[in-house]
Amino acid sequence: MSIVQIAKLAGVSTATVSRVLNESDVVSEATVAKVHQAMKRMDYHPPPLGSRRGPKAHLHARLQHRAIAFLWTAAYKPGMGRDLEASPANGTPTGFTWPGGQEPAETLTGHALLQGAAAALRMHRISLTIDYLYHSGCLPAIVENQKVDGLVLHGPEPEESIAAKLRQVPSVWLLSSGATTWGDRVQPDHRAVAVKALDYFASRGCRNVCCITYRPTVRGNRYHTERANSFEQHSRLRHISPITLGMEVDEPTDSQGLFSAAERLVEQFVKLKPRPEGLFVSNNLGYYVHEHLRRRGVEPMKDVLYVCGDREVVYQHMEPEPAKVDIHSHEIGKLAVELLIVRLANPDSPRITLMVEPTLVIPGVSR
Numbered sequence: 001m002s003i004v005q006i007a008k009l010a011g012v013s014t015a016t017v018s019r020v021l022n023e024s025d026v027v028s029e030a031t032v033a034k035v036h037q038a039m040k041r042m043d044y045h046p047p048p049l050g051s052r053r054g055p056k057a058h059l060h061a062r063l064q065h066r067a068i069a070f071l072w073t074a075a076y077k078p079g080m081g082r083d084l085e086a087s088p089a090n091g092t093p094t095g096f097t098w099p100g101g102q103e104p105a106e107t108l109t110g111h112a113l114l115q116g117a118a119a120a121l122r123m124h125r126i127s128l129t130i131d132y133l134y135h136s137g138c139l140p141a142i143v144e145n146q147k148v149d150g151l152v153l154h155g156p157e158p159e160e161s162i163a164a165k166l167r168q169v170p171s172v173w174l175l176s177s178g179a180t181t182w183g184d185r186v187q188p189d190h191r192a193v194a195v196k197a198l199d200y201f202a203s204r205g206c207r208n209v210c211c212i213t214y215r216p217t218v219r220g221n222r223y224h225t226e227r228a229n230s231f232e233q234h235s236r237l238r239h240i241s242p243i244t245l246g247m248e249v250d251e252p253t254d255s256q257g258l259f260s261a262a263e264r265l266v267e268q269f270v271k272l273k274p275r276p277e278g279l280f281v282s283n284n285l286g287y288y289v290h291e292h293l294r295r296r297g298v299e300p301m302k303d304v305l306y307v308c309g310d311r312e313v314v315y316q317h318m319e320p321e322p323a324k325v326d327i328h329s330h331e332i333g334k335l336a337v338e339l340l341i342v343r344l345a346n347p348d349s350p351r352i353t354l355m356v357e358p359t360l361v362i363p364g365v366s367r
Helices: 003-010 014-021 029-041 108-124 160-166 190-203 223-237 255-270 286-295 329-345
Strands: 067-072 074-076 102-104 127-132 150-154 171-174 184-188 208-212 241-245 278-281 305-310 323-326 353-356 359-361
Touching: 003 014, 003 029, 014 029, 067 108, 108 127, 108 150, 108 329, 150 329, 171 329, 184 190, 184 329, 190 208, 190 223, 190 278, 190 305, 190 323, 190 359, 208 223, 208 255, 223 241, 241 255, 255 286, 278 286, 286 305, 329 353
Parallel strands: 067 127, 067 150, 150 171, 171 184, 184 353, 208 241, 208 278, 278 305, 305 323
Antiparallel strands: 074 102, 323 359
């Protein structure tokens, strides 16, 4: 008897049948009833769970609290310490001053991550708590008292007083930031982002290309460093001449810094001889570089092919429209929940990192 036949008769997936057979508690009672009815109609009687042949590894978790917390950590920005006005983007009370110049690592990308996680949790009938780590004494009570089964974390690793408590709960980090020694992770394949940009340039006959990035940091690889390194490596493998700009530039802490950094880098770019036919921005300067190129009389996508960053951080209605990268934030959020459930079922497994394939979005080309 095949579970494929049972799944077809019950109108569910084979994975759902497997969960029912393994007595998982993440399947609704109505779905369990449909699967049992299908097995009854096909006169199928599975052996007891403990007596089945094959490996006895647990495939599904039994959740004690049926609750997950999605936490934004705080991004430290030295010297800022400013009041943040309330807005739909950050949800911070008007007049609230973040201690030590911190502010939430919530972004438009973060919203998509949260939406994906929430969708997966609804499917599993797991409650979701959303909160922010303001300072060392701000850990949500539900986490402090370990009334959650796991955590989904977005942002840099918090200070040790908080991290020590978070490490006691199974956790999945989102994207590239966060702890490097604990917790699982779901992130875009940043090296593939660069390869896709280079493939696009090569398909259009570019022989000289340029990448804009920031100075590499000592503590772990930032996403833009991975992208820049991959772009340069694969350019040389294709016998395409690469130039990298920005290796001496520290990542700015505000919009004025972004504007100024882009201005300096575009000034360097327009002086290159020969001028590169393809320009890839590996960091968050895409909009600002686009603006300064136009101010210098260089039309993006006409005078230079332009891949300017992730779709969610690229301003809408840029003219002319550049190519951009979809890192599939919504899907990353969903996968984080699925990975967390796997971790709860297999607590002793080695740390896991899932890489999500990005998509290059080219104007005028359907995906």
